[in-house]
Amino acid sequence: MSAAEAMYESSPENIAALCNYSLYLHVGLHDMDKAAVLYNECLDRMRARGGDNAFVLYSYAIFVARTNGEYMGYVARARDAEQRYNKRSITNEAIYEVANAYYRQVAISQQSVSAWHNYALCR
Secondary structure: OOHHHHHHHHOOOOHHHHHHHHHHHHHHOOOHHHHHHHHHHHHHHHHHHOOOOHHHHHHHHHHHHHOOOOOHHHHHHHHHHHHHHOOOOOOHHHHHHHHHHHHHHHHHHHOOHHHHHHHHHHO
């Protein structure tokens, strides 16, 4: 069991655990069916909380692009959310760099077309 899965299993109400596990399913395991369900849960929780979250929207945009869906609307929303967030002390660009590093690490370790495709979309 991965750390992301363990965190989600122990605390499924935790939005960070849900987002990280969704990303792990998509990027690490390439389990697109399960990732789709959990990404939709991320979006539902984001809507319920109010306000867009750039991390969720960027991750979902990459997922949708990877599964041949229309993703540019999510990228635009993520950029808007990022601009609002940039008024704070830490930028979402810095936060998403952690995800970017994860995409890269998986691509290097798996050496698969799918993993490299995800990393290219992330860039």
